[in-house]
Amino acid sequence: MKAASFDEVLSHFNNLPTDQQRHVADQVADLVKSKWVPNPGPQTEGYFSEADLLLYGGQGGGGKSDLLAGLALTQHKNSLLMRRQYTDLGAMIDRTLEINGSRQGYNGSPPPKLRTADGRLIDFGAAAKLGDEQHWQGHAHDFIGIDEATQFIELQIRFLMGWNRPRSEADIDQRCRTVLATNPPLGPEGDYIIGMFRPWLDPTHPKPARNGELRHFIIDPDGKDLEVDGPDDCRQFNGKVYKPLSRTFIPAQLRDNPTLARTNYQASLDGLPEPLRSAIRDGNFMTAREDSAYQVIPTAWVVAAIERWHKGKPENVPMTSMGLDVARGGRDNTVVAPRFDKWFAELISVPGKLTPDGPSVVALAVQHQRDGACINLDSIGVGGSVQDHLKSANLTYVPLNGAERSDALTRDDKFGFVTKRSEMWWKLREALDPDYGINIALPPDRGLQADLTAPTYSVRPGQPPKIYVENKDDIIKRLGRSPDEGDAVVYAWASGEVAKPRKPKKRRRSMGNSSSWMGG
Template identity: 50%
Template sequence: MSECAALCGFLSKRERARLDGLLKGVWVPLSGPQRTAYDSEADVLLYGGAAGGGKTDLLLGLALGAHRRSILFRREFAQLKAIEDRAREMTGPGAHYSATRHTWQLPGGRSLELGAVQRPGDERKYQGRPHDLKAFDEITHFTEAQFRFLIGWNRSAEPGRRCRVVAAGNPPTSAQGDWVIRYWAPWLDRQHPNPAEPGELRWFATIDGKEVEVESGAAFDHGGERIEPRSRSFIRARVEDNPFLIAAGYRATLQSLPEPLRSQMLFGDFAAKQADDPWQVIPTEWVLAAQARWQECPPGPLDTLGVDVARGGRDRTVVTARHGPWFAHPESFPGAETPDGQAVVALLVPLLAAQAAVQVDVIGVGAAVYDAARARGLHAVPLNGAAGSAARDRSGQLGFANARAEWWWRLREALDPSAGDGLALPPDRELLADLTAPRWRLASAGILVERKDEIIARIGRSPDKGDSLVYAHARPLVPGQGLLDFLREEIARG
């Protein structure tokens, strides 16, 4: 390619213009990772890492040359402008673009649609619309729920037509994109017990509502259902593989970025530390430090179960056991298994020790669980996050707008490395994302932590594991019971 570029210097302006016209619409992937990604056999591929690796070109190139009906998503419509411009450069004669429908009609009967899902729920506009290529640019900007919903219609009625999902993007710059590391964990999670090499195929299937890695792509029977695994892979993109950007000096631009953005964009380091939001309730480093202590801190006797009850749909009931400063891995149960209070209590009883408290959110469906636990003779403690709080923060300067804000702030103070309680949290990436998701602001009544529905609207899922752990850590003031009496009872229970 460099030799061709050198020879172009001997052409006249008219000859170069003629050559440009002949080559327009003829796109071939760069040799190296881009070519490997183009030819990958993975059903679901992530091509990502460093900036400038030709990620958008790969997605457009697949739509132009390898698939018949394609759709390319960005999170916001405004972000599609650059893709439209690049598509115009890559398409040749016979390609027609509808700006109102965001659709390209391409030679050979191919089509490419550009789509966006700016708000959670926008993905339903694309329900039931099949494409043999589902492509995602800047995948970490999407929520996991949006991604999983949209790829559900990755299909074609044409016999033998290759169907695949290709996502492209840089490492997440906040914990909200951390789901990408979980989804492609064998390649991106340094703690994964069985790491995979770039380009290696791994197969995954959903068994009893839980996604698991399986040995091969061979179909198998389970519970009367024929299950066909889908393959995944990851191929790392590097700016060094793009001779055009290297020649333009783009590497120097990336080298000038501040950390951790420099490591993320220059080296494509998915393990680089992410920048916290300035109004994040719990700093990411504090949670990571608590997770690092988990293996070394022996658990004490069980004293509390924190219960976040499913609210229907795809929600989960999550239970977190607290053993003094040590917290066990959250246990998740599909909402279908916990349709009422009795069913939830039946799951709790095997997990309980004598006198251990069951602390459950009683707003909404949790009230039935509390009633069923009391009827069963369990030490049930009601948690009402909307209730008022007379407490102050550790400095004594700030109050709390409600009990929910108090509980989250108490966990923050307990995780503070300089004056905390040395809590040990399980090394769970989803828990890390949940605990670092909430934001706070100072209201007239004191510290106010954003509501759960606000968090769901922002990150696209319910932070069930985080809420369950907060409930396990909470030390509520029971209505009608003096603070000293409550503390005496807690001491008596050990």
């Protein structure tokens, strides 16, 4: 972003109404007297942004940590500055103390805190494991600054934002906000940031937002983001009124930080290996994430399947099967994945509270079933009752017990599977392999892409050696969410006719991901 000249700034100022000129003049006067002044450009935009939730950053060296420390020391009374690991807090604490100009009022006993001479309180915290964020429950902070936010799990971020409020009645007029300062995600744990800021980060969004533009969102009773038309577009759920909060994204680059821009830091960024170079040097939120070496389905294969998708099912192709991932109550969703041979229709996802029992799940499935297609579902756990009701209704279904033993082999007959779940996930992987020729078409859905690229696998010794795909509970612990959409697609593929594939091409390949494409 090109910095404006003094004459341009003065011209804009003179065109403001008198009351706004007075407000800006007061802000500038306070800023000049403060301990820290933001750099011109994105850092200043972030400092003065009116967003309740700001995503700031992208490229390395854009002044992310400085913005958090500067806001805590000049604009807020009670602040919480966070890193995922306590061992990563040292640099942030040191920089905050440097800006403060003194260590007076600093207490390094866990959790560290700083009480400034002008009466501000800054807590420094971390949440290495899911659940650690709950240590801050009930601790109100009018400013929450999360450094390297994509290293956190989404549930941690949303939990912490729940305590973004004035600490006391005396501070009722204090402005409250959360800033997520970060580079793009390097793994599936941080993919949530794309969904949280879709209008700015996802090029497929039907109504993209400009950088710095305010958009307004409600978090509905099921914890899902609902974009609304403006600050006054309140919504009512179960008799309770939900008021929107604003969000925006302001990208920052190394060139926006005059101090670092004069150093050789750019050369250091240029020398980073991928995907760090794409994430930290280029700051690209959509393409920086690297696949795990033991990721079951490479991201490139999922993206290719999404790019093959077209609206409207193929002509003269009946529904082959329907994948059904069941949630009864709770935060998870019940998901229906309708499959027409190799083409998947858009997924149907409803909150688990709307499918509290077997009959309600069956009613949802029947609503979307076509051509007498079989309904494939996990028959253990909450799926057991659903199976009983499907049987009572004389509906065609295929029970899938993911925990049971598998006698199947991989396509090349070299590996077996520890569990039926491992077999089902691997068979979908094989079908998505671009050299195999199935040409599956998946609907464009960021949640589905994240789910299908989340599980990892290991190989256990035996004759033959056996593949074990990470179980669902472990995925939930790692990501803080359930891969409901991915499981529904896996179930849909587990049973049902499919057109005969082409003969695979001859090539040398390994068990790991064969693609160097960096999706996300």
